[in-house]
Amino acid sequence: MDTWCAAWDHGQLDALDAVLAEDYVRYSAANEQPLSRQQYKDQIREVRAAFPDLTTTVDALLLDGDQAAMFWHSVGTFSAPLHDVPPTGTVVTTRGSNVLTFRDGKIVREEVTWDASELLADVGLPSLKSAFEPEDVAAVVDSPANPGTPPREMLKAFNKQFITGVTVVATKDETGAPRGLALNSYVSVSLDPPLVLVCVQKTSSTYPALFRASHVGISIMSSTQGDALSVFSSKDKDKFSQVAWHEGPQGSPLIDDSAASLEIEIKERFQALTHTVFIGRVQYAESTEDAPILYKAGKFYDGRGLQQL
Numbered sequence: 001m002d003t004w005c006a007a008w009d010h011g012q013l014d015a016l017d018a019v020l021a022e023d024y025v026r027y028s029a030a031n032e033q034p035l036s037r038q039q040y041k042d043q044i045r046e047v048r049a050a051f052p053d054l055t056t057t058v059d060a061l062l063l064d065g066d067q068a069a070m071f072w073h074s075v076g077t078f079s080a081p082l083h084d085v086p087p088t089g090t091v092v093t094t095r096g097s098n099v100l101t102f103r104d105g106k107i108v109r110e111e112v113t114w115d116a117s118e119l120l121a122d123v124g125l126p127s128l129k130s131a132f133e134p135e136d137v138a139a140v141v142d143s144p145a146n147p148g149t150p151p152r153e154m155l156k157a158f159n160k161q162f163i164t165g166v167t168v169v170a171t172k173d174e175t176g177a178p179r180g181l182a183l184n185s186y187v188s189v190s191l192d193p194p195l196v197l198v199c200v201q202k203t204s205s206t207y208p209a210l211f212r213a214s215h216v217g218i219s220i221m222s223s224t225q226g227d228a229l230s231v232f233s234s235k236d237k238d239k240f241s242q243v244a245w246h247e248g249p250q251g252s253p254l255i256d257d258s259a260a261s262l263e264i265e266i267k268e269r270f271q272a273l274t275h276t277v278f279i280g281r282v283q284y285a286e287s288t289e290d291a292p293i294l295y296k297a298g299k300f301y302d303g304r305g306l307q308q309l
């Protein structure tokens with residue numbers, strides 16, 4: 001078992017050749033197809049790159065004829081991206097058990113009750129695999145009213161009819177610098193418990209900071225904050241030097257003079273291909289009677305003087 005720890009903890013992958021048969025196969029919930037010896041080495045390399053300080057302890061080893069059961073736990077810091085998931089800097093402990101089958105003194109088969117997604121569940125990520133496959137997204141039933149219209153265009157036409165406010169969603173990065181972006185995908189999920197969601201594109205430069213954040217600020221832009229909105233819709237490197245802001249109780253950046261602000265604690269991070277849906281529990285709120293900026297079909301409107309139906 002020293003070889004096994006050497007491979008996982010020190011990256012000595014070729015040492016595995018001494019204990020794994022050439023036709024070794026590894027079965028686990030994480031992989032639809034069993035892994036070969038080489039594919040298993042590649043997987044170790046990937047996990048070790050994300051958790052460079054990984055240490056593994058074999059807690060128990062039970063032998064029974066040509067089979068063995070091994071119970072283990074590993075501890076590591078999530079320090080570099082794993083697939084498309086940014087690192088959180090969190091120390092994670094994960095446990096598993098493997099059933100090994102031997103032939104001529106070498107392991108030919110391994111069945112594993114652990115996969116990398118369980119490791120990431122500890123840092124708040126339910127699954128490494130996205131909840132959606134690209135083909136699911138394309139599978140939209142053709143509309144009799146607009147036959148042949150591509151799904152993307154149908155959705156754009158739908159969205160054009162939806163009026164929203166605009167928020168600035170912000171947090172601090174690992175250096176303590178404030179980072180934020182303009183966002184209209186805010187939804188109030190439930191009042192009791194007080195949950196809200198926001199949806200962030202993974203290519204946003206703010207995304208890695210948001211992904212590792214425990215707390216996030218959400219400020220609704222007021223009708224007089226067009227300039228601040230332009231800043232946060234941009235890719236400017238230093239957005240917060242151009243606006244006045246203050247901190248929520250947990251340090252999340254909130255924009256001064258906004259129509260209302262929340263500070264939330266992140267509870268869930270759902271993967272939706274190009275975007276991540278963050279669900280947070282409200283911990284702090286500020287509100288005013290100031291009218292918000294409105295957004296419809298790519299244009300902004302003054303929320304003052306709205307006519308009630």
Ligand SMILES: Cc1cc2nc3c(=O)[nH]c(=O)nc-3n(C[C@H](O)[C@H](O)[C@H](O)COP(=O)(O)O)c2cc1C
Binds near residue numbers: 184199202204
């Ligand atoms: C009205 C409006 C709504 C937006 N909504 C979102 C959104 O819901 N999610 C998102 O990821 N980006 C959204 N954006 C785009 C980002 O604000 C924009 O890409 C920004 O430049 C990202 O900055 P960053 O890369 O520095 O984080 C929105 C932009 C505007 C103008």
